[in-house]
Amino acid sequence: MEITQEREWLAAQFERHRPHLRVVAYRMLGSHSEADDAVQESWFRLTRGDSSAIDDLRGWLTTVVGRICLDMLRSRRASREQSVGSWLPEPVVQGDGPEQQAEVADSLGFALLVVLDTLTPAERIAFVMHDVFAMPFDEIAPIVERSPDATRQLASRARRRVRLAPQPDRDLAQQRRAVAAFLAAARSGDFEALLAVLDPEVVFRADLGPSAPGSRPPIRGAHTVATEVLASAPRYIAHVRQAIVNGAAGAVFGDLDHPLGVIGFTVVDGRIVAIDLVADPAKLRRS
Numbered sequence: 001m002e003i004t005q006e007r008e009w010l011a012a013q014f015e016r017h018r019p020h021l022r023v024v025a026y027r028m029l030g031s032h033s034e035a036d037d038a039v040q041e042s043w044f045r046l047t048r049g050d051s052s053a054i055d056d057l058r059g060w061l062t063t064v065v066g067r068i069c070l071d072m073l074r075s076r077r078a079s080r081e082q083s084v085g086s087w088l089p090e091p092v093v094q095g096d097g098p099e100q101q102a103e104v105a106d107s108l109g110f111a112l113l114v115v116l117d118t119l120t121p122a123e124r125i126a127f128v129m130h131d132v133f134a135m136p137f138d139e140i141a142p143i144v145e146r147s148p149d150a151t152r153q154l155a156s157r158a159r160r161r162v163r164l165a166p167q168p169d170r171d172l173a174q175q176r177r178a179v180a181a182f183l184a185a186a187r188s189g190d191f192e193a194l195l196a197v198l199d200p201e202v203v204f205r206a207d208l209g210p211s212a213p214g215s216r217p218p219i220r221g222a223h224t225v226a227t228e229v230l231a232s233a234p235r236y237i238a239h240v241r242q243a244i245v246n247g248a249a250g251a252v253f254g255d256l257d258h259p260l261g262v263i264g265f266t267v268v269d270g271r272i273v274a275i276d277l278v279a280d281p282a283k284l285r286r287s
Contacts, residue, residue, distance in 0.1 A: 028069040028128050030089030030113045038068045066143040073121035088207035089113040090283045091262040094244035110264035110276045115165040127158035166273045175249035175267040186233040194226040199273040209280035
């Protein structure tokens with residue numbers, strides 16, 4: 001096979017596997033833009049090596065994407081050690097286009113993504129590759145540079161953390177009712193109505209961007225969060241509308257296609273247990 005034909009064949013095979021690789025990378029990174037970067041890097045590594053020696057291209061590419069994601073997670077963790085505010089995943093706002101619909105289908109809820117982000121990079125890779133994509137531990141072990149038994153322990157620790165995460169209500173209509181009550185209380189300035197819809201241990205996280213002024217750690221507790229919401233609501237609440245964010249009830253500031261901010265809500269037993277505000281312009285470009 002001539003070099004040009006061989007490259008065209010390889011490119012065609014790679015495109016067949018791109019959707020799978022993108023889902024793998026997104027679930028490890030919580031960012032579609034970073035997932036695209038990881039998948040593209042896997043293509044570069046494929047073309048730089050001897051592809052004729054690869055027996056299982058899908059498996060090889062999945063392993064390579066896992067290694068790339070591990071490096072990206074390590075780099076992200078190091079850079080965030082200097083950050084004061086919260087890091088939140090790239091929000092996925094449901095739209096009418098087929099690409100947006102596919103992204104929502106592949107997305108994970110904010111509650112789970114936030115928990116995954118508390119794991120070490122190796123724990124996250126081991127958990128996602130084994131529990132989500134059913135990859136054997138002996139294949140994951142070289143990626144995280146551990147023995148199979150140590151890799152199994154990584155996934156086990158991650159699994160315990162995930163099980164402790166809030167389990168959102170499955171009924172989307174119930175979620176939307178809680179969000180509607182929250183927005184109505186914020187618009188009317190009704191402190192008691194806000195308290196009624198917030199879980200006593202609610203957490204409010206805001207990701208304004210890595211160098212944004214005003215960044216701060218999460219705030220907790222219904223009274224504290226309600227006070228914060230009512231202090232800032234008059235400036236923004238008129239421009240907020242409900243939306244589906246990462247497959248759950250959420251809200252958008254401004255235009256749906258070009259939002260100024262996106263909020264993911266985690267609703268458990270009809271009450272809001274987490275409010276995650278993403279206002280980082282870099283993350284909103286793809287929302």
